[in-house]
Every structure is written in C-alpha cells, then in structure tokens.
C-alpha cells in the first residue's frame with residue numbers, strides 16, 4: 001500500500017560507538033566535484049534535447065561496469081552500498097564485542113549465526129527437518145489450508161496472502177486484509193507471456209532441483225505439476241496495474257461471506273492457523289480472483305499441494321541452508337532472473353538478513369553513529385519549501401474547480417512528515433536469537449507476524465515506520481497521509497549540504513516533491529487528509545484529471561526499453577505522476593529560495609540547468625537486461641532513463657533552460673505536454 005521512491009526495506013545513546021560521525025557543517029567539499037554535480041560524467045556530444053539522460057549521464061554510464069554481484073548499479077546503488085558497509089561495521093562490532101547487551105547482542109548473534117558457514121554446510125538439509133514432516137502429515141485439504149494459514153510466521157507458502165494493515169476506510173483502526181498469492185516467479189507475466197517462456201522452463205528445472213535436494217519424491221513430475229498450478233493461479237490473478245486501484249481492491253465482507261463466495265478452500269482452518277480466527281470482518285483485495293484460486297486449490301491433488309508446499313519451504317529457506325541450496329537459489333533467482341553474474345559476498349547477504357529481521361535494532365545504532373542531527377532541521381526547511389510550492393501549484397491549476405481545490409489544499413495541510421528515524425523504537429525483547437540460523441529466521445518471522453496480529457483491536461500507532469533508517473529510499477503512506485524519509489537517503493547524490501542548492505533542489509527537492517505528489521497521484525488522490533479512502537473529487541474534476549493521466553500513460557507506453565517490450569503506462573502511472581510533480585516542485589522551490597535574487601552561474605550552467613542536472617544525477621546508472629525485463633513487468637517504477645527523459649519533456653522550464661526547439665527528439669508541443677499539478 002505504501003508508495004516508494006525507488007526499486008525496487010537497544011538504546012542509542014547507551015552505545016558509545018567510536019564511529020566518526022558525518023558532519024554537515026564542517027565539510028565544505030561536495031561529494032561530487034566541483035559543486036555537487038559530476039560534470040565529467042556528462043556526454044556533451046549528445047544534445048540535451050535529443051536524450052537528456054545521456055547528455056547528463058552518458059560518459060559515466062559508458063564507463064560503468066556493473067559489479068559482478070549486482071544486477072544494477074548507479075548513484076542510488078552506490079549510496080545503498082555505503083549503508084551496507086556501515087551496517088557491516090555495526091554488525092561486526094556487535095558480533096565480537098563481549099560487552100554487547102540487549103538488542104545489540106541479538107543483532108550480533110544473528111549476524112554470527114549467518115556467517116558461520118562451516119556449521120551451516122555441515123548441517124546440510126537437516127534444518128528443514130521441522131517442516132517437511134509437517135507437510136507429509138498434511139493429508140487433507142483442511143490440513144494444507146492450515147499450513148497456508150501459517151505462512152506469515154513460518155517458511156510455508158500460501159495461495160492466499162493475509163496481512164493486518166490500517167483500514168483504508170477507517171484509518172484509526174486496523175483491518176485484516178486478504179489477497180491473491182502463490183506465485184514463485186516475479187509476476188504473472190512470467191507464466192503467461194511468450195517472452196518469458198525460457199525463464200519459465202528454467203523455473204521448472206529449478207523446482208525439480210530443489211525438490212531433489214530436499215529428497216522429495218517424484219521431483220521431475222511434481223515440478224511440472226507445480227508450474228502448472230502456478231500458471232493457473234497466474235491466469236486467475238489480477239495484474240499489478242489492477243492492484244493499484246484502491247477502490248476496487250477494497251471489498252469488506254464477513255468470513256462467512258468470503259467462504260460462500262469462494263468455495264473449495266477451508267477458510268476457517270486457514271484463518272484459525274493464521275491467528276485470525278476471531279476476525280468478524282476481512283477486506284479482500286482481488287475479489288474476483290479469490291474464488292478462482294479457491295477452485296484451483298479444490299481441484300489440485302493433495303500430493304501436488306504437498307509438493308508445492310515442500311518446494312516453497314525449500315525455496316524460502318535456501319539462502320540460510322548449506323552451499324548446494326544457496327548455489328541453486330543464486331543460479332535461478334539472481335543469475336537467470338536478474339542477470340547477476342556472481343553471488344554477493346556472504347557478509348552482504350548477512351547484512352540483508354539482519355536488516356530484514358531486526359531492522360530497527362540495527363537502525364538505532366546506525367542513527368547514533370551516522371545521522372547528524374542537523375540534517376533533520378535542514379530537511380524540515382526543505383520540506384516546508386516544497387509544501388509551499390505545491391500549495392501555490394494547486395492554487396494555480398486551471399482545470400480544477402474551487403471546491404475540489406479547497407479539499408486538495410486541506411489534504412496537503414494535513415500531510416505529516418517523518419525524517420530520519422522513528423520517535424519510538426521497536427521492542428525486540430520477545431525475540432530469541434541463537435546460533436540456529438533457520439530457527440532465527442523463523443522466529444523473526446513469527447515475531448513480526450505476532451506484532452501485526454497484536455494491532456487488531458488497538459488504535460493505529462502513528463509512530464510506526466515502514467522502512468528502517470538505514471534504507472536508501474522514501475515513501476508516501478496514503479492511509480496515514482504521511483511522507484517518510486529514512487536517514488540514509490539524506491546523503492549525496494540526493495542531499496549534500498556542501499553542494500550548490502540548485503543541485504539539491506533537483507535531488508532531494510525532487511524526492512520530497514515526488515513523495516508529496518503521491519498524495520495526489522491516480523491512487524493517492526482517492527484518500528483524504530485523514531488517510532481515509534473517501535473520494536473528495538467532483539465528477540468534472542475527476543474527468544479532467546483522467547484526461548491528463550491518460551495522455552501521460554500513452555507517452556510512457558510508447559517507450560520501448562527492450563525491443564518488443566514497452567513500459568506499462570498504467571502500472572507505472574503513480575510513479576510517473578510523482579516524478580513529474582517532484583521535478584516541477586523542486587524547480588519551483590529553488591526559485592522561491594532565491595527570493596528574487598538572480599541565480600549564480602557555475603561552470604557556464606544556469607541555476608535552472610543545475611536543477612535538471614541534479615534530478616538526472618540521482619537516476620544515473622545501468623541495469624542488466626534481465627533485471628530490466630523484470631522491472632518492466634513487476635515494478636511500478638519506470639526505468640531510470642524514462643525517469644529523466646519522459647519527465648523533463650513535460651516541464652516548460654526545461655525547454656527554456658536548455659533552449660529546446662521543435663525538431664529536437666524530446667520536444668513535445670506545449671499543448672500536448674501533460675500538466676497535472
């Protein structure tokens with residue numbers, strides 16, 4: 001439900017850590033010389049109006065070698081790598097410090113358990129022992145439904161996903177959400193589109209390989225049955241674009257009504273096993289898919305459902321098992337699906353695992369060591385400027401009636417902002433960590449699910465964060481009407497207090513504007529200022545909004561990043577609207593910050609030109625073809641080249657700043673440019 005920026009997750013003061021804190025004020029040297037933008041990374045043989053992404057980033061991209069253990073690399077990823085290094089330092093220290101106590105000791109223990117490769121290899125498939133017999137013993141549909149109900153708290157897989165989230169129509173309370181699940185490939189397209197036939201065939205071989213490693217009988221035949229089951233589920237499943245409709249995905253009903261509408265699946269057994277047996281109301285997302293998925297369940301032989309569960313457990317547990325499992329999962333999941341050439345070093349995988357299991361315990365140490373308090377105040381001032389720019393834009397739009405404008409302004413006034421880290425840290429004291437890695441992973445999942453279950457019946461806790469502070473990303477959360485910026489994104493290339501402010505307004509200013517615009521994109525606009533899914537639009541305003549977004553969708557759908565594969569304009573609509581709003585707001589806020597004074601010229605570049613370069617630099621990078629293909633079908637974000645070129649060509653100020661003329665390849669006539677906010 002949250003809308004992210006990019007692709008596609010102990011007691012602070014008590015830790016007297018010796019890390020050198022980054023200081024904002026004392027470091028006058030920008031990260032990117034000479035003034036925050038890497039001029040040498042441009043390709044000045046390319047005209048800005050021909051390909052602005054290449055003009056701004058071309059030499060960097062041409063010389064870039066994607067590290068063998070990555071499927072993409074660029075400025076965004078380099079910052080993620082810095083965060084990874086820092087968490088590595090934190091975990092090494094916690095793992096080897098005999099004085100570590102509480103959560104710091106736990107993250108150290110978890111890390112040590114992951115790094116103990118000798119022990120893990122010696123155990124082989126033994127850590128699967130608690131799970132596979134339970135699957136063999138599940139010989140009835142009700143027993144399989146029970147396994148599926150336990151999916152959130154174990155390694156079991158499920159045809160039906162469950163979650164406890166803020167109720168979209170009553171955002172002061174939580175609700176039980178149920179939806180489609182059950183696919184082992186990144187998206188339904190991988191099962192249904194001819195372009196993915198080779199990947200699907202390799203998936204079937206991978207399923208057979210995993211079942212063989214787990215000593216499951218009839219591996220080859222069961223692999224075929226499993227892929228057939230998932231293909232049926234894929235056919236029944238909604239697309240990512242359909243899932244972006246907050247109204248159509250809100251279908252409240254009683255469990256009895258759900259069971260009547262979707263016969264063939266033991267909903268009572270499932271809900272009881274999930275810990276949701278006392279729920280009197282559930283919100284179903286894909287209400288036309290669930291009856292079909294229940295029917296697929298009913299007609300699948302028990303032995304195939306058992307094999308499907310066995311594969312699911314092994315697939316999920318593989319990264320925490322011995323080398324044959326790790327290698328097999330890497331070969332398929334990373335190499336075949338994403339084109340990644342080499343396995344990531346073990347410590348990097350350990351960092352990801354600890355971040356996933358105990359992210360706020362890590363984050364608390366991270367913030368104490370690496371987040372300068374002054375960054376928060378600077379960020380608050382920037383957010384205020386961007387908000388003022390959006391107020392002015394809403395007041396100026398010509399297509400919207402005054403009544404709807406007032407509601408939009410009211411929603412913007414109610415928007416709340418979180419910067420850096422949570423005011424209240426998560427309490428991990430009930431989570432036990434020891435040297436049994438599979439047990440740790442399982443207990444962490446169960447701990448997290450218990451935490452969510454405990455929300456039911458409680459008032460909504462507005463202090464919670466959906467990302468850890470060490471995550472390089474940001475999000476808008478529509479049911480809280482809030483924008484959230486973790487500490488780790490407040491660094492170059494996004495934010496550099498030593499850099500020229502125009503570059504910062506194009507970078508972090510654009511990011512703030514992006515998240516703020518999500519509140520008014522094709523999805524966020526259906527929520528009001530309190531976070532409730534409650535339409536505040538007149539039909540006439542609604543129709544005019546759709547005219548603009550339809551035009552934007554057509555622009556993106558025309559882009560073909562891989563021969564034969566286009567951007568999905570509907571799937572990426574919200575992110576594309578947010579990118580357009582983000583850049584416009586960054587530019588406006590920069591102008592506002594000049595307070596009537598002329599912008600300085602640096603290296604022959606005007607202030608406005610540097611705002612556009614700052615935006616382009618954020619998205620500078622490269623991606624492997626298989627990863628790009630995966631992004632195009634399974635990610636709501638457009639590829640980075642489009643996040644630059646398709647955005648700037650709708651911005652009037654870009655034409656003025658770079659003297660773009662009719663005949664330039666990116667040129668769009670003024671009356672055809674998309675103007676939403």
Ligand SMILES: [Zn+2]
Pocket residue numbers: 003004005006514515518574575578
């Ligand atoms: Zn976004």
